[in-house]
Amino acid sequence: MRSRHLFARLRRCASIALFALASAVPTLAQVRIPDSAMEAPADLASLWGDVEQLESQGRWGDVLSLLERARREYPRDAAIRERQVAARLQYDSRRRYADASFVRLVSTSDAEQTQRIYGEVLDKIETFHVDSPNWDHCYRTGVRSLLVTLRCDAFHAAHQVSPTADQLVALEGMVGQIARSARVTDRRSLERSVAELSTAVSAETGLPPSAVTMEFVCGATSSLDWYSSFLTGDQYDEVMSQIDGNFVGLGVELKPTDEYLEILSVIPNGPAGQAGIAAGDRIVEVDRIPVSRLGGNPAADRLRGEPGSTVILSVDPVGEAxxxxxxxxxxxEIPSVEQARIADPENGVAYLKLSSFQRSTSQEVSTALWSLHRQGMKSLVIDLRGNPGGLLDAAVEVADLFLPTGTIVTTKGRNYDENRVHQAEQDGTWRMPLVVMIDGDSASASEILAGALRDNRRATVVGERSYGKGSVQMIFALNTCSAGMRLTTSKFFSPSGHAISDGGVEPDVAVGQQLVGTSAAPDRVALLRPNLEADPSLATALRVASRRLQPLVP
Known part of the structure; x- marks a missing residue:
């Protein structure tokens, strides 16, 4: 090792711990982690106080959840969006260096290999992304990603370096000086500037150039939009498992905390369900190591493994030893039809809960509909609350089950192949009266289904305005390495031409919210006083489906 290297090397240990920050942001692993339930503060002063407190604790996932909810309240606030971008860089950096597949990729790739990876990522951005690339912004975001990662403990552990605070400040100054002098006007100058900066940082610190270049690979996708991202090998496998509707694991949905893993739901036929683990239980140790020592996300990651491998859990059941x-x-197998039952036998109202849209969803829905039909179904409530979406084709197929004719959704992108109009064409269409339930967490494919049924006057939509994610992502496997990328390739529009990204889907019957300034036509909205039942939205949907709804005057 050359003595002029800025970073001092650590002694090689038998194992090097990688650290990640506990959060409640969803992952696509064998455990499905939902958004934090925290609410956005009522005013911006309180928001920034809460954000700073969470940042000081390193809880970047919770910061992202809080800022996302605040963005919905203040959609035009540029400071919130910028803080989101900064928090995402922090969260992503820690997450990928807690990912063994990413650390392995960086450690086994040389400078030439990572340049090829970078080139392939830029090829796909240039060809498929919904917007024309801004190469200078791509470079600047890569620099920001690098500066964040240089201060990440997991990065230091992975590369066996131990920089002092003064050394980090000096290195940041050098990176900033090089970046300010870079003139990025096209793709060629971008790749040249990245190579120059990678070489300079490697020469100064002894870090492999691949470690620097990979920050620009990840920064390139992060610079595009909120949904595009680089996928490590493990993340790519998890995404494909979600699309297929199955995974290798224990069959639980959980929320990590600093002290335990809280079980939110259990798939009955999974290993956890068959062992008697239930919602509300807490996993306090994984392989006899306390979750408080591992951290929430690393403990959740330890539930992964090969089929047939075992894991030892210490579980605190509710009310038991x-x-x-x-x-x-x-x-x-992960069912996308979570529930299918006759909710109101007297009026023949059936209830169908859809939790996701995957390859098997259309067939699952068809099977459930025939079962409900045999039980006397006369009308149907489709519950899309909390459904984050999934495959566009699955949403189109489900809509096609209920629409005899008409447009389902239109997609528009920069690439010609992304411009499509999806039309209803399914034989044997179901014709019972429909009610669709949505809320602020109904997103993407859920909004395609709700928007198609609403705009075609096929269903009454009940609940809250949906999330407003009006873009389509494609998953690409990379040829240059065992990884992938998620890339926004088009935007979608409801049959009426409404851009879902511009305000989501408005309900016909809004439950428990004042619709001040809503874009919906007045004759399309009935404002209801919340029912004092446990689930007033469902109670309202059942009243609509049974045609017993009487709009109330506030």
Missing amino acids: RRELTLARRRV
Whole structure:
């Protein structure tokens, strides 16, 4: 090692711990982690105080959840959006360096290999992204990603370096000086500038150039939009498992905290369900290591593994003594139809809860509909609340089950192949009266289905305005390495031409909110006083479906 290297090397240890910050941001692993339930503060002063407190604790996932909810309240506030971008860089940096597949990729790739990876990522951006690339912005975001990662403990552990605070400040100054002098006007100058900066940082610190270049690979996708991203090898496999509707794991949905993993739901036929683990239970140790020592996300990651491998869990059941369980991981099917039942036998109102849109969704819905039909279904409530979306084709197929004719959704992108009009064409269309339930967490494919049924006057939409994610992403496997990328390739529009990204889907019957300034036509909205039942939205939907709804005057 050359003595002029800025970073001092650590002694090689038998194992190097990688650190990640606990959060409640969803992952696509064998555990499905939902958004934090925290609410956005009522005013911006309180918001910034809460954000700064979470940032000081390193809880970047919770920062993202809080800022996302605040963005919905203040959609035009540029400071919130900029803070989101900064928090995302922090969160992504820690997450990828807690990912063994990413660390392995960086450690086994040389400068030439990572330049090829970078080139392939830029090729796909240039060809498929919905907007023309801004190469200078791409470079600047890569620099920001690098500066964030240089201060990441997991990055130091992975590369066995131990920089002092003064050394980091000096290195940041050098990076900033090089970046300010860079003139990026096209793709060629971008790649040249990245290569120059990678070489300079490597020469100054002894870090491999691949570690620097990979920050620009990740920064390139992050610079595009909120939904595009680089996918590590493990993340790519998880995305494909979600699309297929199955994964290798324990079959639980959980929320990590600093002290335990809280079980939110259990797939009945999975290893956890068969072992008696239930919603509300808490996993306090994984392989006899306390979650408080591992951290929430790393503990959740330890639930991954090969089929047939085992994991030892210490579980605190609700109201019972702690017990230790040894569970074998196996492939678990994830149903997208969560519930299908006759909710109102007197009026023949059926209820169908859809939790996601995957390859099997249309067939699952068809099977459930025939079962409900045999039970006397006369009308149907489709519950899309909390459904984050999934495959566009799955949403189109489900809409096609209920629409005899008409447009379902239109997609528009920069690439000609992304410009499509999806039309209803399914034989044997179901014709019962429909009610669709949505809320602020109904997104993407959920909004395609709700918008198609609403605009075609096929269903009454009940609940809250949907999330407003009006873009389509494609998943690409990279040829230059075992990884992938998620890339926004088009935007979608409801049959009426409404851009879903511009305000989401408005309900016909709004439950529990004042519709001040709504873009919906007045004759399309009925404002209802909330019912004092446990689920007033569902109670309202059942009243609509049974045609017993009487709009109330506030």
